[in-house]
Structure formats: structure tokens, C-alpha cells
Amino acid sequence: xxxxxxxxxTAFRDGFQSVYGARVFSKDYLPVVEEAAQAGxxxxxxxxGAMFQSPYFYCNEDAFAVMDAFRKAAGPKANLxxxxxxxxxxxxxxxxxxxxxxxxxxxxKHGMTTIRNFDALNDVNNLIYSGKCIKEAGLxxxxxxTMMELPPNCEGxxxxxxxxxxxxxxxxxxxxxxxxxxxxxxxxxxxQKVFDTIQQAKKLLGDQVKLVFHSHETAGSxxxxxxxxxxxxxxxxxxxxxxxxGGTCQPDLITMWHVLRGTEYxxxxxxxxxxxxxxxxxxxxxxxxxxxxxTKVEPIIPFxxxxxxxxxxxxQMLRDNQLLDKYPEVIAAMGEAVAKGGFGTSVTPVxxxxxxxxxxxxxxxxxxxxxxxxxxxxxxxxxxxxxAPDPEVIAIAQEQLKLxxxxxxxxxxxxxxxxxxxxxxxxxxxxxxxxxxxENIFIIASCAEKGVAFLKGNGTIGVRKAAxxxxxxxxxxxxxxxxxxxxxIKLDGKSYNVKLEDSKAIVNGKTYNFEVGxxxxxxxxxxxxxxxxxxxxxxxxxxxxxxxxxxxxDSVNENETVVVIESMKMENALSSPVTGQVVSxxxxxxxxxxxxxxxxxxxxxG
Numbered sequence: 001x002x003x004x005x006x007x008x009x010t011a012f013r014d015g016f017q018s019v020y021g022a023r024v025f026s027k028d029y030l031p032v033v034e035e036a037a038q039a040g041x042x043x044x045x046x047x048x049g050a051m052f053q054s055p056y057f058y059c060n061e062d063a064f065a066v067m068d069a070f071r072k073a074a075g076p077k078a079n080l081x082x083x084x085x086x087x088x089x090x091x092x093x094x095x096x097x098x099x100x101x102x103x104x105x106x107x108x109k110h111g112m113t114t115i116r117n118f119d120a121l122n123d124v125n126n127l128i129y130s131g132k133c134i135k136e137a138g139l140x141x142x143x144x145x146t147m148m149e150l151p152p153n154c155e156g157x158x159x160x161x162x163x164x165x166x167x168x169x170x171x172x173x174x175x176x177x178x179x180x181x182x183x184x185x186x187x188x189x190x191x192q193k194v195f196d197t198i199q200q201a202k203k204l205l206g207d208q209v210k211l212v213f214h215s216h217e218t219a220g221s222x223x224x225x226x227x228x229x230x231x232x233x234x235x236x237x238x239x240x241x242x243x244x245x246g247g248t249c250q251p252d253l254i255t256m257w258h259v260l261r262g263t264e265y266x267x268x269x270x271x272x273x274x275x276x277x278x279x280x281x282x283x284x285x286x287x288x289x290x291x292x293x294x295t296k297v298e299p300i301i302p303f304x305x306x307x308x309x310x311x312x313x314x315x316q317m318l319r320d321n322q323l324l325d326k327y328p329e330v331i332a333a334m335g336e337a338v339a340k341g342g343f344g345t346s347v348t349p350v351x352x353x354x355x356x357x358x359x360x361x362x363x364x365x366x367x368x369x370x371x372x373x374x375x376x377x378x379x380x381x382x383x384x385x386x387x388a389p390d391p392e393v394i395a396i397a398q399e400q401l402k403l404x405x406x407x408x409x410x411x412x413x414x415x416x417x418x419x420x421x422x423x424x425x426x427x428x429x430x431x432x433x434x435x436x437x438x439e440n441i442f443i444i445a446s447c448a449e450k451g452v453a454f455l456k457g458n459g460t461i462g463v464r465k466a467a468x469x470x471x472x473x474x475x476x477x478x479x480x481x482x483x484x485x486x487x488x489i490k491l492d493g494k495s496y497n498v499k500l501e502d503s504k505a506i507v508n509g510k511t512y513n514f515e516v517g518x519x520x521x522x523x524x525x526x527x528x529x530x531x532x533x534x535x536x537x538x539x540x541x542x543x544x545x546x547x548x549x550x551x552x553x554d555s556v557n558e559n560e561t562v563v564v565i566e567s568m569k570m571e572n573a574l575s576s577p578v579t580g581q582v583v584s585x586x587x588x589x590x591x592x593x594x595x596x597x598x599x600x601x602x603x604x605x606g
Contacts, residue, residue, distance in 0.1 A: 048082030342385025
């Protein structure tokens, strides 16, 4: 009798995240979820990870409403699973205990069955409370060990011994669980290492514990690693459907069925129903832009282990900001960020920290600007890294972020932070005149300003559909070709910031009426106007204006923040170059700006 290998269908979460950067409208795929249930698929990944924030950020949809609709489409008996990042839950930043507990309660309320729970640093202390909350909410807890291959010439972690030691710590900590997953988000783990790890884990756990393996095809070895895991005794794999399978995604369900033909293993599926389901899925997603990098195997990805679920999310953001030409440089710089960062597993949020730091190293110069997430990670604010980060990088992060290294529990730090937690989120809702509900509290805690924008009806759309690419490209080109309305003009060595609005010119914050007519032979002499020595604050990066923290006329100190923008999921504070007075603010929250945009001007005091 053949051994049945169970599977979870990841198409509607990890597949979307790995191909479309999680930017999909639920109405387009929910009919396929219903068909998947009719085809006999009972275990589906239904949300979490980037599929929680993305509906608010890019789709103007409520993730909780999407979960409710997913449950309705999948039916009452389906095992609907989501992904949680330990004490970060579904955010990039770590959360306090009350938000971690609320996460589990709300996901249970909105129809989820199981939460796969991991910590990117494999710091077991970050799994204890989150795992307890998941079980207390009445959900299944799939506790997770994260895997990857280290770049060449790096050693000290990410061996079978390291993973089994992490599993033993989980068992010793008494964390309640229903299943155990080994998760390789970058798809870089060598098949032999996968075999050795799963074999040792099976021996340690016994046959009564369901053992799961998760990987991607990004490096081209995912299917081979899956077969190694099966031979070592794994009970479940994660599989996807075209057009979101292979490449940066999980291996395809049909492909894995084919791999196992003639062996002692079986997926127990009706292959003809699955083939029809896959055709329906392709038709449903046909209008979506398919990034070419999502369909490719990247043989050298082990040198810079970027997970499939983050790769396309980052390339989509680079496209949004017209910086895609920088991608080869950034990804090449990622290996150094991994090597010096303490060997946290390249899975969100740590993969994002690596990419952000690599991005900064390319855009600003090596280690000239520490990304906040990366810096806080090497300083210990997300827990203990597998090995000690590079001492020089720690020192740079300490100086730039004005933070001391710590070994204190991130949960303890977050619990005493007045800017985090249920009370802080309630205050935001009250200040904005928004309803105070558990769902809204969690939206604010995990999505911050973008959550406020969504709840106030100011959500934006950032979904890319192939049919609209040429139109979007034309609009972008047209926008780029249009003359800007802000100028930095230098006359006799003095800088003047000029902004044109209809018939008015705002020069260093002072407004003048102006007219433009045809040139003539006879012109009046140019008036002499004293405009002072205002200096511009310029954004080196494109991005979204999140906050304007000063107004014209305010006093400002040197290096004090005036405007905060978000670029590549990073907050970037734009600060005053001098101590003096804000002369003008030239942007507003929610505005998308290009690199080189002058956001404000300041004049030196005295």
C-alpha cells in the first residue's frame, strides 16, 4: 500500500506573494478557491504573511473581510491556514503581547483553522508566547524551524545540527503545537541537508507528530529537496498551482504528482480535476502582470538567499519607484548583508531587512545608512541572532540609530513601549474619529498610517494587470516628460527654491504673482528681491510621504526630522541640515514623490 503524502495548497497566499507581490483582488480568485474545494482539496493557505497587509496597502480591501469570504468559498470543513511571524505576527515590526494575543483571537474569529508560526532568527523565546496565544484561541499551532543555505565562506549556523538543536529548544520550552514545519523560504537548502534534517527530526518526534517541509523552486532544486524530504519521512509538503508555481513559488501540484508516479508514495488526488482546476486558475489570473523574474530559476540565489515571497514584492516596489535597474546591484550586495547580520534566516521580516540594507548600501554607499530594521536586528531588538553580527556593523548601527545593544526580550521591550499596543492603537482611532473595534485596532497596529488611510476611505490601488501595463507605462513616461512644478535655482551662488502654482510663484516660502507672455525686444529691468539663504531638504529616494512633522514658520534644529517618507517598506526621515526656521513645506501626506524632490526649505537662524 502506498504512503499518502499530504499537501497544503499555497497558491492563494504564498503563490500570490511570490509572483504578484501579494497584490491581487479577492474577487478574481475566490471562485477558484470554491472550485479547489470541489476538486477535493481540503487544506489551503488562506492568508497571513504579506497577504494581510497587502489588501490594505495595494488593493483597498479589508483582509478580515477577505478571510470571511475565503471561508465561505472553501466550505466549513476546510483546513484554512495562515502564516505568522512569531512576535511580529503579520507586521514587519515586532509587537507587544496584547496585539499578539489579539492576532490569534481575530484570525480564529474570521474563520482560520491553523497558524504556521515561525521566528526568522530561530530564537525560540519569540515562539513561546505567540504559540500559547494561538492554542488558547482554539487554533492549530504549526511550530516552525526556518532554514536556508548560507552564502559561501560563512559558517556557524544553518546545519542539520543547528536545526535539530532549535527543535529541541522548542520541545524543552513546552510550547504547545499540533505539527512541526521546516520552512525554507529561499529554496536554497541543499537536498542532502534537507534529508538529514528531516530524518533526525522524525527520529526525535516519532511517527505521531505531523512533519511538514516547505520550500521554493527559486534555486531550481525545490522538487529534488521535496523528494529528499519524502524519503526522510516527511508527512506533508506545500504545493502550488500554475500560474503561481515553479520559479519563485512552490513546486506545482501536478509536477509533484508526476515526480511520485511509480513510487511507493501518492498525493491521493484526482489528477484530471486538478488539471481542470489549474486551467481555471490560469484563466482567472490571465490579466495580471507576470513579472519575468517570478518565472525563472536563479542558479546563484544561494549566494544571496532571497526568498521567493520577498523577491517579487521587492522588484514590484522597485518598479513602482522606477528603480528596477538597481536590482542586480542590490541583490549582489545582499550576500554581504547576510554575512554580517548574524545569519538570521532569509524570510520575512529578516529577508526584508537584508534587502533594505543592501538597497541602502547601493544607493548611499556601503554602510553609510543603516536600515532601521537591519540595525535593530544586529543590536538585538528582535531577539538573538544565530551567531553574533559583525562588530563593526553593530558599532555603526549603534551610532546611527542612537540605540544601545540589548539582550532584553523584545516582548518585554514592546510591552512597555507606549507607542505600541492596544491602547496606542485605540488612541489613533479616537484621534482620527474612527470606530474603535478589535479589527480596527489590529489594522492600526500592523499597518500604521496606511491602515488609517484605508479606514478613512483613502486607500490606494497598486495592483498590476498585464492589460494595463502599456497604459501605465505611457502614463509614467508622460508624467516623467512633464515639467516639474518645483525648481532649485542658483543665482550668483545663492539657492532659491521656486514652486509654481497656477499664477503664483512660491520662492523660499514667499508668494509672488507672476505672468508669462511672449518675449519682446523691450523688457523691464529685473527687480532685485532679497530672498534670504533658504536651504532645500531633498529626498534622495522616491517614495510615499507618510508624515509632515513641521510646518512653515516652525523652529527646527539641525538633524531634526521635518518630513518622513516610505520607500521600499522603510521609513526615511528627511532632516534639517541647519538649526533655524522652516521656510516652506512642499509636500503633503499621501503624496508620491520622485527622487530629487525638494520636500521643504529651511533658513539658518542668525
